[in-house]
Amino acid sequence: MTTTAADPRARFASLLAQHRGIVLKIAHGYCAHQEDRLDLIQEISVQAWDAFEGFDPARARFSTWLYRVALNVAISQLRRQQLRQRHHAPLDEAPLPADEAAxxxxxxxxxxxxxxxxxxxxxxxxxxxxxxxxxxxxxxxxxxxxxxxxxxxxxxxxxxxxxxxxxxxxx
The missing domain is CATH 1.10.10 (Arc Repressor Mutant, subunit A)
Structure with missing residues (x-):
């Protein structure tokens, strides 16, 4: 089977590859551990593919649409984790360096x-x-x-x- 520009799988894969930084940024912002990030990246990709049929380029840019999907998935995953009493690493309380020549x-x-x-x-x-x-x-x-x-x-x-x-x- 050959893939063409009209093939939704190929179109989705191309768009996702072009905007993968969004998915990586959301995963990094919502997950403290690499394994969790990889799980979130996979879940975002699956959910984005599931919702791709409803993507309308006349209503929003793909990047905006992907941000919304990714954030919704990340927030949902965070809520599930909180329900399971999962905790993140404590914050370092030391102030940021004030020296510009750091x-x-x-x-x-x-x-x-x-x-x-x-x-x-x-x-x-x-x-x-x-x-x-x-x-x-x-x-x-x-x-x-x-x-x-x-x-x-x-x-x-x-x-x-x-x-x-x-x-x-x-x-």
Whole structure:
């Protein structure tokens, strides 16, 4: 059997490969352990394929649609894990280095702390922060998450304040 551009499996595989960074980013943002990330990546791929028949390029870009599917799968998986009393690694409470001339090791430590802080956020706030860090504008974030642009703006402002309070050694 030959695959053509009209073949939905080939089209889906091509689109998923082009946008695999979205799936990887969501998996990394929602899973602390590599095995869990791999499970989430597989579940996102399966759920995206199951829903692909309903994808309408006239309504949304594939990346927006995939973000929505991936976030829904990740949030659902997180809820199931919480029901099973699964806990994540504790956060490192040390402040981020304030020195702009930080060594690569210090930068890696700071990045790990930021990732841990994002990982500790509630599911919707985590999704919002990941989309924001991926340079989606407020309208796009609102579309993916199904909330208003004003709500996106308010939540981002509060999240920035929380992160500043957590990492800024000067009150």
């Amino acid at each position: 060594t690569p090791g210090e930068q890696q430590h700071a990045l790990r702390q930021l990732e841990a802080a994002i990982h500790a956020l509630p599911a919707l706030d985590r999704a919002l922060m990941l989309l924001h860090l991926d340079d989606y504008d407020h309208r796009q974030i609102a579309e993916v998450l199904g909330i208003s642009s004003a709500n996106v703006s308010t939540r981002l402002h509060r999240l920035r304040q929380q992160l500043r309070a957590r990492f800024d050694p000067m009150p």
